[in-house]
Structure formats: C-alpha cells, structure tokens
Amino acid sequence: MTTHETGPIVKAGGAAADYVDERVGVSKFLKKNLTKVFPDHWSFMLGEIALYSFIVLLLSGTFLALFFKPSMTEVTYHGSYVYLDGIRMSEAYASTLDISFDVRGGLLMRQVHHWAALLFMAAITVHLMRVFFTGAFRKPRELNWLIGNILLTMGILEGFAGYSLPDDLLSGTGLRIAQGIVQGIPVVGTYAAMMIFGGQFPGTDFIPRLYIVHVLLIPGAILGLITAHLMLVWYQKHTQFPGPGRTERNVVGYPLFPVYTAKAGGFFFIVFGVTVLLSAVASINPVWLFGPYTPTQITAGSQPDWYMGWLDGALRLMPNVEINAWGRTLSLNVFIPSVVIPGIIFTALALYPFLEQWATGDKREHHLLDRPRNMPTRTGIGTMSLAFYVLLWIGGDNDIIATHFDMSINQITWALRVMVFVVPPLVFVITKRFCLALQRRDRDKLLHGYETGTIMRMPSGEYIEVHAPVSDEERVKLLAGRVYRPLEIDREPDENGVRPKRKPLDAARARISAFYYAEQISKPTPDELTEAEHHALALSDSYAAQVESGVSPPSVDGGH
C-alpha cells in the first residue's frame, strides 16, 4: 500500500467521479458519509449475514426463475432422472427435476438458494435475539424493531412459499396442511381457501399464484423494508457496547471507507462462498427422492423447514377441541395453534419495546447497549419466550424423537403439552436469578477486585487471597447500565388536601414496573469505589512489606 500504486486509480476514478458529480452531485453525499463511523462487534455481523443471504437469494433465485415453470399442468416425465421416467407429474415438479439433472450448475444453484434461505431465517432469528437481549430496540429504534418484525414474518412466508413451489410430495403435503388451516378459519375460512386455491384443493391455479407471490410480491416488500431498515441504521447510527471512551453521545469504530467497506464487502463474499461450499457438499431438499405430489400419498416423518417447525409443533400439541353448534363448526384444534398463537406471539414481539418503555417511564434515547444481566426481567422474558419456542419446535419433531429414541409418541406429546406451560415460567425465574447473581458478582468485583489466586499469610497466621482491582476498561464495562427503580404513583395529597386523580391504567403500570424493577442490585457509588480502592492499596502495601521483610508468601498458582 504505497501512494504511487494508488495514484493512477485515483486519477482514473477522478474523471468518472467528476462526470457523476456534475450530474448527480454525489460528492455532497460522499463527503459526509465516507468517513461515517461504524462500531465493531461480532454480534453486529448477524444482521449482515441476513442481508448478504438475501442478496445470494436474489442472485440464485433469478437463475432458477430462468428455468422453472410454475405450472400445475400434468406432464409425463422423460428427463435424465430415470427412476421417475414415465411418471405423471406437474410441470413445476418436472422443471425442478430438469434444473437438478439437466441444467448444468442447476442443482448447485437450487441448493445455494435453499441453503441461503435457511441461513437467511437463522440469521434473522439470531439477530433478533441480539437486538432483544441488548436492548437495541429502545428509543429511538422502536420503528426499526417493527420493520425487523415484519421482515421476520415475511421471511417465514417467503421461505414457505419457496419450498412449496417444486410441487414434490413433501411440499405438497405442507400445502395441504396450509389449505386445511385456511379452510378451518371461522366464518371466512371456506371462502378464503376457495379464493386462494381457485377452488378445491389442489386445483391448478395455486402454484402460478404462489410463484408471483414468491418472486415478486414478498421479495419486493422485503427489499423495500431492508432498505428502510438500513437507512434508519444509517441515520440513527449504530448502537455500541459500553467501554472506555464510548458514551451515549458518540460512536466509536472504524470509518466506512476504507475499513468497513473492505470488512463488510469481504464478509459478503465469505457468506456467499460458505453457502456455495455448503451446497457443494451437503444435499438439501432432494425433491427427486420425494416424488411428485399426489393427494393420496405421504411419507412418514415429514418435516418442514426449520423455521416452520414451531408452527407445526403447535398444531401437533394442541388437544382436539372442536365446537359444533347451530350448524357451524369452530375448529379450535386448528385455529388456535395456527392462527391465534402465532398472532399473539408476533403481536407481543412487536409491542415489546413499547411495553418496556411504559414500565420504565424512560423516554430518553439509548445508544449504549445493555448487558443482558443488567436487565434481569427483560432477559428472563426473552429466555422464557425462547423456551416456549423451542418446546413447540421439539413438538414438531415428536414423531422423529419417538422413532429415534424408541419412545411413546403419546407420552412425548403429553409431556410437551405440560411442559409448554411449566417450563417457560421456570426458565424466567432461573434466568432472573442468574442475572441478579451476576450483578452481585459485578458489584463484588468492583468493590473487592478480582481474585488473583495469590494466597497471603497475615502476621496473625491467617491466610487470605489477594484481590486486585479490575482494570479501568473492565470497570467501565461493569459500571455501565442504568439501575431503574419501579415507578411510583404519586398518591400524596397536595397542599389543599386533594389527592391527584389516578389514571385508569396507573395501577397496572405500577405493577408492571415493579415486576420489572423491584429487584435490582445497586451499582457501587463513586465513594464506595474510592473507599474500596484505599482498602485494596493498604492490603497490597502490607503484602509488599511482608515480601520485603523476607517472609515468603506461599503461592497457589505456581509462581509468577
């Protein structure tokens, strides 16, 4: 990297830049943004993985669209895959076989597309967890949280639409389930199912309709929302973890150009490369093994893609409650797990930042991230929700567990039915206790230092372990975070003896606030810290004095 090497590049780029700037004024934008600072942390890459997977999906999906025929017209297959020769199947399935066996590189692109979709959803999910547990959703980022929520939902729909297109036996079974769910919706379900499928299941309209949803409607919406998501990150600047020199008012990191451009651009190629390597060595969705869809057949052990597993699990665990009255049927056994529960979960997720803000009464902006332990109730709610999610997901695998571990499927199902109610609250309590214990530990470290492993003998014969103060960097980290106290509702009468009016929700708000913040460990005050430091210095002085006077202190860590 010497200047004479970059010289010609700058010169050549200069002419082009001049051309562009005179027409679109790009220099005004660049001068502000080329040096924009982005903080660095491994967990900030999770959202990047989702973004890059989406680009990989657009590229590989465009390739597939050149060969895929979204048609349910029945044809007789005579392609390269001899095992299905002469079999009747839809054009959609036949063209998927052609992509897999007759288009060179087609199988690779199909597998890249599918792996990237799985990675996309996984990255979104873990990114969501990062944002939740570190409180990155707080003001001013609530709207971006909502956009992220919509992206998550759309990603699930888009993934389901995508893997349903090949019209193989597995995906057709998934569609049959989806159709059964829609048909079971009270009042409008029958009409909705007829409209969506162009009549009865399966009809001949659905794959072409699903195709346009999959290649245009949802990806268009996702693209628009990702743009908005990133523009908000750009405008609001990224959050950062607490550390020396990092405050609520600044952002510490590397400039967009060149460091971040190289790192982020490079990371795109890494994500792309790893997805392609995975697709080279690991088979995904081998539809030729499943056969074409026919409504009379099914494979035991049918499993949806991972991000649909929890929904399938909810369907499996729900007891068989159905109400028949006045000539109408209300299929609660289908409606509750497939519509009500996801509806509640996604609504609660979307509203969470507003609920927490209501409980804290904190209207300030937050740009420094929380350490999860410093917000025990939030962290508890997060792990509790994850426990619920994972239990439903396990429920979606109950047949696989039964056959692999030789267990009774009835017992597994019943155990999970109980566990979805019992385990999440337990997880909440345990997480909260863990967080509070970790807070105590932090406080202890700040006041008494960390354990050095050095044992000292006092003149009295007593043995103590020498504690050393934590580093400044560590201290800043441990001190970071705000300790909230529950909101108090002002009930004292004023000078005229009039009690202030209570708003209807005040009591509920006070209760929620107490639920959040009644138990918190105080951070040490500066005075306490100073005192602790003097204490520590006095101890280490006496230690040094002992060493000088020739008393050899025994050491447990095998010398220095």
Add this chain to the structure above:
Amino acid sequence: MSVNSEAAAPGSGGDQHDALDTQDAHGVETSAHAQNPLAPGLPEHRLRRTDIDPRAAKRAERQVSLLFAIGALTPIIFFIGYVYIPNDKLILIPLIGTTSASNLFLGLTMGLGLFCIGAGAIHWAKKLMPDVEEVAERHQIRGTDAERDLAVAQFNAGVESSGFGQYKLIRRTLIGALAATPLFAVPLLKDLGPMPATLLRYTIWAKGVRIVTDVSLAPIKPEDIPFGGLVSCVPANLAAVEKATGTLNARAKVPVVLVRLRPEEIRSQQGKNWDYQGILCYSKICTHVGCPTALYDQKSHHLLCPCHQSTFDLADSGHVVFGPAARSMPQLAITVDAEGYLVAQGDFTQPVGPSFWERG
C-alpha cells in the same frame, strides 16, 4: 409519575490517558490510575506487527494478493469443470457419499473463489488498513425547535392555501372517495375462486362405484384383503373424472383404506351393515388438516396420520383416540356387486377432510 433511576454510568470520557495495569517486580498487581478512573478515554492504540515490521507488512500483502489471485483463477477452473464434467457423473466421496461430480466440482471452485475474495478483503482490512478506532459525535435525531416550527408553519400554510380546512364539502367528499377506492378490488378479486356452495360436501363416490387399488386401479374382491392388511384405494371412476377435469381435486377427497377385521373385533361402526363381512372402508384423509393417513397398526386397528399423529380407531367407528384431530374418520358403506367386487353403497354421508365453518 417520575423516573427513578440511578445513572451509574460515568459521563463522557474525554482525553485518552494511560490506564495500563502494571505488575511490579514481585508480581503484585497494582493499577496506575489517572485522574478520572471512572471515565477513562479510549484504550491506547497498540501497533500491529504489520505497522512496525516491514517484512510482516510485505507478508500480509503477499497473503492478500494470493487470496485475490485464487479468486481470479477459480472461475477458469470452474469453467473447465463446466465443460468437461458430464452432468450425470456420480462419484463416491467419503463422508459425503455418492454425489454429483459436477455439483461438487462447480460448488467447490465457486465457493472457494468467493470465499478467498472475502478472506482477502478482510485480511487486507485487518492487517494493512488503519486500525485506529475513531470517535464520531452523534447528532441530535429530532429537528431543532426552530426546524420543527418552520415545518409546522409551512405545512399549515399549505393547508391554509389549499383550502383543505375551509372547504368542508371538498374535504369530506375526498375522504369518502379515497375510502371507497378499495371497493374496486372486491368484485375484481371475486373470480379468484368459486363460491364454496356444497363443493366440500360431496365426492365422486356413488352407489355401485367399484373400489379399486390406488396406482394399479385393480378391482378388489373381499378375499383379496387379508386379516390385518390395509389397502389404499380410490373409486374406479377417478381416472375418467381426472381426465375430464384435468385436476387432482377429486383425488384429494376420495382416497379410502380397506381393512379386514374379525367380526368380533368390530366394536362399532358408523352405520348398520356398512362393512362387508368384516371389511371396513374409511376415508384416508385426516379430519385434522387433510393429510393422507397411512400408518396402520394391525393389532390395535389404529390408523395414524404421519403429519400430526392423530390416531383413529378403525375398530370403533374411526373415533379419535389421540392427537389433534377432533372428528372420527368418515366411513364409507360398502358391499359387493353382481360380479363379487367391492363397491360403495353410496357417497360419504358427511364431508371428508378438514373441518370448515359451514360444516356443522
């Protein structure tokens, strides 16, 4: 209400200063504190090997270039593989198994090339680009009060000059017109599908329709069905209906299973004499969300749906004994025709498949 919180976080850290932990000669750890230990600035920047050692920098330069060179070469190797590896060539690779040689080769070269480009760029950034962290101030996100006032004033001026506030009739009719536009879509979307009417209530099963095996479409005589066996069947008229309609709609509703029980094993069925000499015929479409139920336990006579594990007792009217399905599996009354082949006595007496609102 008031916000009660202890802001324990120190304020903005300003200047950088040394806050390095030092170890004295005796190994006792002490801390050399500067003036404000609670709010230190950024930690001191440490030079990298490549910053001080020109040979290390040169090495890094070569490494980055090598990675980029691999990125530049792999498309050529990829191209060679594309041309020379036949698409149907299979090879056995340990751990992976038998796999498509073309897929493996193309994927490895392309993946490697892309990966190396990424690794090169990141290596470049980490070793050779500046690694000094920079501090940028955050700007205020909301507009200043003056900006807000100006925006509000401009908006109000616009409202005022347009007369939006003044012309009540215009305002109300405009809102009404805009609210009504979605109504255009209602009739347009109506043709997406037919009205349900009674479509879900009937199948193509009818009196005298022969029960034939699925796939091979062979008619069945009672003695063809062994005790404990399960035969998946469809109506003999299905092929003709499918040819006429060009859809699988009929097929999605008609599948049935035939099982043979000893007469004393049948505890109940949905109609009197709906069996034929202990041969029972039940719908195969799960009453939960419509998967074909295919797993049959010949000892318990339970039929299990592989999708969500609803279990139906075929010896007892097809009642649900486990799982999320709420309804019994519909039974089809059967008999034999003059030639001794199994036939339906008529259509199902209730809708098959998943529930729906109007089902009753």
